[in-house]
Amino acid sequence: MAPTNSEREARESKQRLRNYQARQTVHQNQVSRRKRDNLVSVIAVLVVVIVAIVVQVFYFSSGPGMPVPEASASVAPTDAPTPAATPNPSSNSGNVPSPSIAAGRDWTGTMTINNTIPLAITLNGAAAPQAVSSFISLAQAGFYTGLTCHRLTTTGIYVLQCGDPNGDGSGGPGYYYGPVENAPADNVYPAGTIAMARQSDAAYSNGSQFFIVYQDSTIPADSAGGYSVIGQVTSGMDALQSGVIAAGTDSGGTKPLVPTSITALTVQ
Numbered sequence: 001m002a003p004t005n006s007e008r009e010a011r012e013s014k015q016r017l018r019n020y021q022a023r024q025t026v027h028q029n030q031v032s033r034r035k036r037d038n039l040v041s042v043i044a045v046l047v048v049v050i051v052a053i054v055v056q057v058f059y060f061s062s063g064p065g066m067p068v069p070e071a072s073a074s075v076a077p078t079d080a081p082t083p084a085a086t087p088n089p090s091s092n093s094g095n096v097p098s099p100s101i102a103a104g105r106d107w108t109g110t111m112t113i114n115n116t117i118p119l120a121i122t123l124n125g126a127a128a129p130q131a132v133s134s135f136i137s138l139a140q141a142g143f144y145t146g147l148t149c150h151r152l153t154t155t156g157i158y159v160l161q162c163g164d165p166n167g168d169g170s171g172g173p174g175y176y177y178g179p180v181e182n183a184p185a186d187n188v189y190p191a192g193t194i195a196m197a198r199q200s201d202a203a204y205s206n207g208s209q210f211f212i213v214y215q216d217s218t219i220p221a222d223s224a225g226g227y228s229v230i231g232q233v234t235s236g237m238d239a240l241q242s243g244v245i246a247a248g249t250d251s252g253g254t255k256p257l258v259p260t261s262i263t264a265l266t267v268q
Contacts, residue, residue: 087176087205094175101133102126107231109139109267113149114260117243119212119236121194123267124229128181131196131206131228138173138208139265149260151211152249158215160245161197162262163208172207179203183226189213192237196228214245 087093102125111119125132138144143165150169151161165171180203189195193213199205203224212233219227233240247257 087199087202089202089204090178091204092175092177093204096130096175096177097133097137099129099133101136102129104129107132107136107267109265111144111233111262112264113240113244113262114258115263117236117239119240120234121231121267122234123194123231124182128228128230130177130179131181131230134173134177134206134208135196135210135230136267139267143173143208144262144265147262149244149256149262151254152245152256152260153254154245154248157217157219158191159211159213159217160240160256160260161209161211162260163197163210165208169209172209175207176204177206180225181228182230183221183228187218187220187226189217189219189227189229191215192233193229194231194233196230198224198227200224212240214241 102123104126107123107125109121109123111121113119123132123135125136144163147163147165148167149160149162150164150167151159153159153161161169165173178198180198183195191213195211195213196206197209197211198207201223206228210230211227214237244256244258244260249255250257
């Protein structure tokens with residue numbers, strides 16, 4: 001017997017209800033999935049922000065990312081080396097090369113900057129035996145090759161500072177030495193002077209960092225004295241001036257605007 005109209009309508013009504021319930025279930029699942037996806041996205045963004053904050057706090061509060069204190073025009077170039085050893089106030093620290101290496105004589109050599117700027121240098125082993133011996137030892141071991149010149153001062157004191165293996169003013173050879181040798185009595189360092197950088201008020205904190213004076217500079221002594229002059233640049237200063245110094249520094253800092261490194265260094 002054929003179903004009556006009322007029976008067909010009842011079946012169709014039930015089917016429509018099932019279809020509606022199915023659509024509602026799908027819709028609810030979609031809404032729940034969107035909420036879950038949105039929550040995951042928010043959590044991911046928060047994690048990224050928190051990690052970025054933690055990294056920046058760590059980077060700028062410790063380690064090699066810490067900004068190096070800048071020297072003012074009236075303060076000597078003392079972005080000091082800080083190797084693992086702690087400097088003693090009145091004696092060498094670590095495995096310091098013997099002052100006999102300098103042999104009490106003059107040494108000559110070439111320091112090449114950026115592959116294209118050869119600086120002819122002389123070192124005075126008689127006037128600064130300990131500092132010159134350390135410099136010679138490091139040079140002959142290849143320590144300086146490839147190191148950057150991380151600091152250029154352009155006001156009051158006119159120096160290009162080099163010799164830090166960390167490239168930020170915080171590194172050294174793993175030892176400290178002194179005392180201050182061959183510092184000028186009048187605190188005047190003529191253009192071309194090569195002298196050792198050290199920590200303020202610490203005569204036995206010399207390491208590998210040195211500075212080249214590119215314009216006559218008066219660098220006041222502190223309680224430890226002046227700065228150990230090891231030698232002179234005898235030629236090539238004009239090329240250094242035009243190739244590096246004339247460009248100045250990065251905005252608001254003392255990093256040379258022209259990336260600068262020691263690409264070769266020989267002494268004999």
